[in-house]
Structures are given as structure tokens and as C-alpha cells.
Amino acid sequence: MKKFLITAIIMMMMIVGYAQSSFYKVGDTIFYVNNRATYVKTSTLVVLKETNVGKNSNVFKVEKFLLDDSKNEYVLDSKFTTNGLQLLKANGDFVSYYKNGNKASEGKTVNGHKGKGIWSYYYENGKKKSEEKTSNESYFSDKTENLVMNFWDEKGQQTVIDGNGFAQFTNSEGLFEKGTYKNGLKNGLWTAFDGKVKKYEETYKKGKLSNGKSWNSAGDSFTYKEVNTSAYYRKKDNGAVRKYVDKNFNSNTAGIAGDIYVNFLVTQEGFVGQVNIIRGLTVDYNTEVKRVLSEMNGWTPAKKRGQPYNSTYSLNLRFTE
Known part of the structure; x- marks a missing residue:
């Protein structure tokens, strides 16, 4: 693939910007994949x-x-202000909701990320669960960490005050999780149970995971140093995937320039399936991209607490004449 002309990219951005301001009107419905607008129903x-x-x-x-x-x-997920519609990027007040219509969280966003002010979280029954904020890991680092400043149990009793205390709750996976916070960060042993069955245990030091161990439904154990890892092909970036497509792409169609947005399934066994063209070029190009990606194998699957699972991988491929 050759590099696309910068002038063409700038013209495309100008056209998109004009289209957003003039084409859409109040009440319009727009479909998205990974926060990117698409013309198909999703x-x-x-x-x-x-x-x-x-x-x-x-x-x-x-x-x-x-x-x-x-x-x-379709049920309401969130309300917010976005800078643009082609790619959703929340900026300002943000409120999310449970399926029952109760508020799930609220706070301020900055350019698609949580702001550094206080974010409030709620239980599904409407009671407040926690007050949290993001903070820089250090003066010399741009990385941020989430601090739990105050926490209330499901009965309304506050068990974490000013970042210190013990918390237990039903997490997003439906597991009963419990452990201690120190200065707003997880510290010491945290465990999670499904009824009386332990599903994982993790040891933290100042919010950093030292080691973890999980068990699947068959009782097999898995050790890990990271809670979540994304699927990747050879290297942990999109470059290896693009090089593979470039090397194996074989199209007799010439003179085509533009982007193809695609997503696909990476199975827990490391294979590719369900390749979907979100925004394509010609039929020949779209078909060839599907063929090349479908024949890939040798992926390292995504893992959660050491256990591999099927995940969706998104990719932007740029073609020039």
C-alpha cells in the first residue's frame, strides 16, 4: 500500500466537517460501530x-x-455532548444509565476521556455507590489512575472514607467482590465469588496488580499479571496486521484510493472469523480484504484474568492508487 496524499486527506476532512454541520438535524438517528458512524444498522x-x-x-x-x-x-445508554458525529468524542457533562432507566454514573469528560473531577456511580436501585476521580500516577507521567474516594454498600452504609476502607459489592460480572482501598487504590488481597465458588483472587500494591489467579467452570486455574489483554497478531499493535494484508493482498483493480474500516472476530483459539466491512471501497477490494483476513491464523487471543476468550478486533486499512 502506498501512502495516501495529504492534500486528499485534508479535503476529505473538510467535506466531512461541512457535512456534519449541514446534513444532520435534530431527531436524526445515526448508527455506530466502535463509536464510528456507519451506514448499516447496528x-x-x-x-x-x-x-x-x-x-x-x-x-x-x-x-x-x-x-x-x-x-x-433499543434502550438509553447515555447522554452527552460530542465534538463531531463521524467519531463520537464526549466533551462536557456525561450521564450513563441502567436498562431500567436509573442513572448509572455522571461526571465531566474532556476530549473523549473522563475529566479529573469527581465522578459519581450508582447502584441499579438508584442509591449512590461511590465517588471516584482520576489522577496522574506521578508528576512526570501522563498516565492516570482511578481513585475511589468514598464508597457506600448496597444498604447505604459508607465503608470507604477519603480513600480508605473496605468495600464489598456485586461487580459488573455478577460476582461478589471484596477487598481494601488505601489512599483511593486497591491494596492487599481482593477476591471474587460466584455463590460459594471462588472465581479469582488478586493481590494489589498501591493499585498495581502484583499477581492474580482465576478458575474457570471446570476448575482449571490460570495465573496472570494483567486483568485484561487484547488480541494481537505477532506484535501488540496494528502494524503487523497491516503488513500481513499488504503482503497477501492481490487485486487486479487499479486506481482505487481510500480507507476500508473492518472488524472481525479473533477466537480464543487464535483464528479469525466473521469479517465485516464497516465502510468499504469497491466490491473487489472488499472481497479481497475479507479473504486475506479470513486466512490469518496464529493470533494471540484476548484474555481476561488469564483466560482466553473470543473478541472483536477493529482495523483501518488505507489504500492509494
Whole structure:
């Protein structure tokens, strides 16, 4: 693949920016994949509630909905202001919701990331669960860490005050998790149970995972140093995937320039499946991309607490004449 002309990219960005400010209107519905707009129906949609926010033609207030498969209907996920619609990037007040309509969290975002102010989290029954904030790991580092400043159990009793104390709760996986916070960070032994069955135990020091051990439904154990790791092909970046496509791509079609956005399944065994073209070029190019990716193997699968699982991988491929 040759490098695309910079002037063409700039012109495309100008066209997209103009289209956002003039084409969309209040009440429009836009579908998304990985927060990127697409022309096909997906499980994520956004309803445009206000345009020209703050007299800025590229800032919009939106409500985001996710498909609830059990009811086959879209339910409210969040409300926020976004800088642009082609790629959702929250900036300002952000509120998320449970499927029952109760508030799940609220706080301020900055350019698609959580701001450094206090974020409040709630139980599904509406009671406050915690107050948290992000902070730089050190003066010389741009990396941030999440600090749990205050925590309340499901009965409303506060058990963590000013970052110190003990917490126990049902986590997002439906497991009963418990452990201690020190200065807002996990510290010491944390465990999680499914009923009386232990599912994992992890040791933390100042918020950093030292080691962990998990068990699957068959009782097999897995050790790990990271809670979550993404799938990757040879190297932990998209470069290796793009080089593979470049090397194996064989199209007789000439004179085509543009981007192909694609996502696909990386199985827990390290194979590729379910290749989907989110935004493509010609039929020949789209078909060839699907063929090349489908024949890939040797992936390192995504892992959660040391256990491999099927995951979705997204990729942007750029073609030039």
C-alpha cells in the first residue's frame, strides 16, 4: 500500500466537517460501530438532540442507545455532548444509565476521556455507590489512575472514607467482590465469588496488580499479571496486521484510493472469523480484504484474568492508487 496524499486527506476532512454541520438535524438517528458512524444498522445508535451547541457547528448533544437483545429494542445508554458525529468524542457533562432507566454514573469528560473531577456511580436501585476521580500516577507521567474516594454498600452504609476502607459489592460480572482501598487504590488481597465458588483472587500494591489467579467452570486455574489483554497478531499493535494484508493482498483493480474500516472476530483459539466491512471501497477490494483476513491464523487471543476468550478486533486499512 502506498501512502495516501495529504492534500486528499485534508479535503476529505473538510467535506466531512461541512457535512456534519449541514446534513444532520435534530431527531436524526445515526448508527455506530466502535463509536464510528456507519451506514448499516447496528446494535448502537445515537439520536441527535441539539446542534450547534455553544454556537459551534461541529458540537452536538446526543442520546446513545444500545440494543437489548432480550427485548429486541433499543434502550438509553447515555447522554452527552460530542465534538463531531463521524467519531463520537464526549466533551462536557456525561450521564450513563441502567436498562431500567436509573442513572448509572455522571461526571465531566474532556476530549473523549473522563475529566479529573469527581465522578459519581450508582447502584441499579438508584442509591449512590461511590465517588471516584482520576489522577496522574506521578508528576512526570501522563498516565492516570482511578481513585475511589468514598464508597457506600448496597444498604447505604459508607465503608470507604477519603480513600480508605473496605468495600464489598456485586461487580459488573455478577460476582461478589471484596477487598481494601488505601489512599483511593486497591491494596492487599481482593477476591471474587460466584455463590460459594471462588472465581479469582488478586493481590494489589498501591493499585498495581502484583499477581492474580482465576478458575474457570471446570476448575482449571490460570495465573496472570494483567486483568485484561487484547488480541494481537505477532506484535501488540496494528502494524503487523497491516503488513500481513499488504503482503497477501492481490487485486487486479487499479486506481482505487481510500480507507476500508473492518472488524472481525479473533477466537480464543487464535483464528479469525466473521469479517465485516464497516465502510468499504469497491466490491473487489472488499472481497479481497475479507479473504486475506479470513486466512490469518496464529493470533494471540484476548484474555481476561488469564483466560482466553473470543473478541472483536477493529482495523483501518488505507489504500492509494
